[in-house]
Amino acid sequence: MRIPESAPVIQAHDLRRTFGNRRGQVVEAVAGIDFEVEHGSIFGFLGPNGAGKTTTLRMLVTLLIPTSGDALVAGFSLLRQPERLRERIGYVGQTGGTDRSVSGRAELEFQGRLYGMSARDSRRRAIELIETFELGGCADRVTETYSGGQRRRLDVALGLVHKPDVLCLDEPTAGLDPQSRARMWDEVKRLRDRGTTVFLTTHYLEEADALCDRLAIIDHGLIVAGGTPEELKRGIAGDVVTLGVPRDRQAALDALRSQPFVRQYDPLDPSGSAIRVYVGRGETAIQPSCASLNTTGSCSKPSP
Amino acid sequence: MRMLRDTWIVFRRYFGRTLTSPLYMGVSLAQPVLYLVLFAPLLKSVASVPGLPGGGAYNVFVPGLLVQLSLFGVTSGGWGLIAEARAGIIERMRVTPVSGVSLLLGRTLRDVVMLVLQAMLIVGAALPFGLSLAWPGIFFAFVLMAVIALLMASVSYAAALWLRDENTFGAVVFSATLPLMLLSGVLLPISLAPSWLQAVADVNPVLYAVEAQRTLFANHLADASVFRGFLAVGVLALAAAWASARSFGRAVA
Numbered sequence: 001m002r003i004p005e006s007a008p009v010i011q012a013h014d015l016r017r018t019f020g021n022r023r024g025q026v027v028e029a030v031a032g033i034d035f036e037v038e039h040g041s042i043f044g045f046l047g048p049n050g051a052g053k054t055t056t057l058r059m060l061v062t063l064l065i066p067t068s069g070d071a072l073v074a075g076f077s078l079l080r081q082p083e084r085l086r087e088r089i090g091y092v093g094q095t096g097g098t099d100r101s102v103s104g105r106a107e108l109e110f111q112g113r114l115y116g117m118s119a120r121d122s123r124r125r126a127i128e129l130i131e132t133f134e135l136g137g138c139a140d141r142v143t144e145t146y147s148g149g150q151r152r153r154l155d156v157a158l159g160l161v162h163k164p165d166v167l168c169l170d171e172p173t174a175g176l177d178p179q180s181r182a183r184m185w186d187e188v189k190r191l192r193d194r195g196t197t198v199f200l201t202t203h204y205l206e207e208a209d210a211l212c213d214r215l216a217i218i219d220h221g222l223i224v225a226g227g228t229p230e231e232l233k234r235g236i237a238g239d240v241v242t243l244g245v246p247r248d249r250q251a252a253l254d255a256l257r258s259q260p261f262v263r264q265y266d267p268l269d270p271s272g273s274a275i276r277v278y279v280g281r282g283e284t285a286i287q288p289s290c291a292s293l294n295t296t297g298s299c300s301k302p303s304p
Numbered sequence: 305m306r307m308l309r310d311t312w313i314v315f316r317r318y319f320g321r322t323l324t325s326p327l328y329m330g331v332s333l334a335q336p337v338l339y340l341v342l343f344a345p346l347l348k349s350v351a352s353v354p355g356l357p358g359g360g361a362y363n364v365f366v367p368g369l370l371v372q373l374s375l376f377g378v379t380s381g382g383w384g385l386i387a388e389a390r391a392g393i394i395e396r397m398r399v400t401p402v403s404g405v406s407l408l409l410g411r412t413l414r415d416v417v418m419l420v421l422q423a424m425l426i427v428g429a430a431l432p433f434g435l436s437l438a439w440p441g442i443f444f445a446f447v448l449m450a451v452i453a454l455l456m457a458s459v460s461y462a463a464a465l466w467l468r469d470e471n472t473f474g475a476v477v478f479s480a481t482l483p484l485m486l487l488s489g490v491l492l493p494i495s496l497a498p499s500w501l502q503a504v505a506d507v508n509p510v511l512y513a514v515e516a517q518r519t520l521f522a523n524h525l526a527d528a529s530v531f532r533g534f535l536a537v538g539v540l541a542l543a544a545a546w547a548s549a550r551s552f553g554r555a556v557a
Contacts, residue, residue, distance in 0.1 A: 061399050086401045097396030099388070101321065113313045114400040116306075158396065 008036035009166055009197045010043070010060065014069035017055050029055040031221035032069065037166075037199055037214070042192050044212035045201040052221040053201035054094065054170055060199065061091040061168050074165040087115070090159030090167040094174065096151060097158070100144040104135055104154045107143065108161060115162035122161070129157040133187065149180030156187065160196075167191065169200040173207060185211050209233070234278050241277045241285050243293060249275070255292045261285050310402045314410020315417075322414060332418065336373050336426045340366070344433065362435040367445065367517035368490035370423050371510060374452035375485055377422060378415045379477045381457055382464035385411075386473060389465065394552075404553025408545065412457040419453045420446060441523035448520065448533060452513055455541035456481075458548035465551045484510045509536035 017030040030052040037043040045053040058064040060073055062082040071078045074088035098107050105126050112122025130139045133153040138146055143154065152172065159167050172188065173181040188198055188211060202208055208215050209229045217225040217232065225232055234240075245252045252275060256262050261284070262277050279285035322329060347361040388394050397407055423446065427435065460477060467473045487494065487501070488510040494502055505511050516533020524530070 063395060063398060083401055086399055089399070091396070091399040093392040093395050095390070095392035097392035099321070099391070099393055101324070110313070110317050111396075111400075114310070114397060114402050116401065 007039070009039045010035070010037035010071060010073050010199060012036070012056075012060070012069070012071035015056065015059060015066050015071055016068045017052075017059060017064060018067045028221050030059070030066075033216075033218070033221075033223050035216050035223060035226065037197060039197055040192060040195050041213040042188060042198045042200065042211055044208045044215045045199075045218055046203065046205070046208040046212075046215050047201075047218040048203055051218045053203075053218055055221075056218070057168055057170050057199065057201055061089055062086055063091075087162065088165045090162065090164035092155045092159040092167070092169045092172065094170045096155040098143045098151065098154055101142055103140050103142055104146070104150075104157075105130065105139040107154065107158060108139075111158050111161045117162070125161055129160060133157045147180075148176055149183065152176060152180065152184060153187065156184075160191075164196070166197045166199060169198065171202060172200055173202070173204070181207070239279055239285070241279055241289055243275045243277060243289060245273055245275055245293065247273075249273075252293050256289070259288065259292055261288065307403060307406050310406035311409045311413065314397075314402070314406055315413040316410075318411050318414040319417060322418065332377070333422055333425055336369065336377075336422050337429050339369060340426055340429055344430070360434055360436070362430050362433050363521050364518065366426065366430045366435050367521045368488070368514050369426060370445070370449055371452060371488065371514045371517050372485055372490045373422060373426070374419060374449045375456055375481050375510065377419055378453045378456040379460040379481065381411060381415050382460040382473055382477065383470055385461055385464040386468060386470050389468060394465075398553070403549075404551075405549040407552045408458065408461060408549045411461065412454055412545075415457045416450045416453045419449060423449060437521070438523035441520045441525060444525065444530070445517055445520040448513060448517055448537070451534065451541050452510075452537050455537055455544050458541065458544035462544065462548040462551050465548075484508060487511060488514045490514055509540055512536040 012033060012035050014032050014034060015030055016028070016032045019027045019029055021027055033052075033056065035043075045056060047053050055064065059066050059078065060071060062078060062085060066078065070080075073085050076082075076085035076088065078085065098104070102110075108126035108129055109119075109122045112125050113119065117125065126139075130136055133156065135150065135154060135157065138150050143151060146154065156167075156169070156172065159169070169188070173184050176184065185207070188200070192198055192213075200212070202211075212229060214228055215226065215232055216223045243252070243256075256275065256277060261279050277285070277289060279289075344362060344365050347365050385394070394407075398404075427437070427442070431437070459480075463476060464473055467476060485491075487505040487508045489505070490510075494505045494511060497505065512529070512533045513536060514533075515529045516531075519527045519529045519533075
């Protein structure tokens with residue numbers, strides 16, 4: 001069963017997971033969340049450690065059974081069809097999952113066999129992935145000798161052996177140097193461009209910003225905000241100044257565009273009389289905004 | 305079919321890894337032989353002690369040693385499993401369509417094969433000292449060892465997945481296997497024990513396994529002790545394998 005490309009490839013409904021701790025208290029790691037991920041996009045879960053990112057991801061890849069709720073991933077239900085679902089998703093955990101005493105090539109071939117491929121197919125697929133992820137120089141050495149970047153690229157390659165519809169990455173660049181991180185971002189974007197949906201968790205703002213098409217910000221087990229990085233940045237970074245412009249909107253927009261403190265502006269509606277300006281600090285922006293427009297402005301902070 | 309294929313693939317990986325570590329192979333094969341060479345000569349002089357089963361010192365000691373090896377030798381797999389769980393390897397395998405049963409049996413098969421190799425070495429080394437063998441008793445003796453190995457490997461892997469810590473695991477496994485061995489009659493016959501200790505030993509499945517193993521070495525296949533031995537460890541092995549496969553497949557935090 002192929003799901004149509006227009007339908008969301010992940011649909012989570014009221015996913016919830018609680019853990020009992022040692023004193024018998026119940027801790028709600030994920031407190032009932034809903035989200036959808038579009039086919040062929042990069043979707044990021046951003047949040048601090050302990051926010052519930054990894055717990056959510058582990059539920060999506062069938063490592064954890066939800067306490068309640070369900071999700072459809074690649075058309076299969078977490079609760080009812082976990083076996084079918086596993087064939088359609090790839091998972092790369094935080095710690096990777098390569099054996100230090102085995103070569104990268106042997107790991108890739110073994111992974112292919114675990115997904116039911118024949119020995120010959122898994123050899124061929126390993127060669128492909130070694131090329132794609134530029135692991136040719138180290139593929140036949142044991143992974144103990146790999147650099148952090150090489151090991152992480154091998155981890156991702158392992159998650160892709162069976163050409164999954166959805167690749168789930170748990171903190172894909174944690175602990176990588178800036179160069180390896182940039183390279184990993186490029187790899188992930190290339191995957192997306194070839195049609196693989198990528199679901200990832202991160203606690204790096206810049207990673208969420210540079211990499212993700214859409215984001216959900218999660219804290220204390222709840223999604224507190226969601227949208228594209230641009231939408232979220234507007235919402236959380238700085239203030240919004242709403243300017244009343246009774247006439248000559250185009251001249252006002254031109255005048256605002258040339259002001260260095262204006263990050264972005266957003267005409268409320270083309271025929272209306274107000275312009276929303278996104279600035280770093282509202283208090284200091286009102287006066288020069290008004291001066292440049294020769295009009296009056298009011299400052300309002302956005303609701304989170 | 306799928307399960308057998310997957311089990312074979314998992315076995316191949318782990319057996320391959322063992323083969324590529326010659327030091328590990330060497331040490332684990334040498335250990336039981338050391339036991340034989342350094343301990344069995346002591347038995348020569350006690351062979352005539354009343355209560356010791358007949359058949360000669362080596363036919364008493366070697367079957368017991370093999371059972372002991374099945375008890376202890378196999379549990380070492382748990383350490384490897386803890387390291388693998390920490391490295392994320394178990395998770396990586398658990399998100400594939402391979403079932404928990406195959407993940408467990410593939411590993412266990414490696415342990416069983418290693419055990420059989422060790423046992424063959426011991427038996428071979430003991431022959432010049434006066435161990436006598438008879439077909440097909442020896443074959444069923446190896447089958448019984450494999451069943452004990454399945455039991456111990458399953459218990460060991462389940463404990464490893466549950467405890468997730470090498471130190472705790474080591475302590476628990478050692479404390480659990482020690483009384484099983486002491487009360488099995490491997491080193492000294494239980495008939496020498498005071499009656500309260502004999503009563504405790506009566507519920508030790510390993511005791512029956514050792515009796516069965518000695519009977520098999522004497523080639524008395526139809527003896528009731530053979531049936532008792534297989535029954536005692538067989539039922540436990542199936543239960544342990546089932547529980548362990550479940551914990552392999554189950555979602556663990």
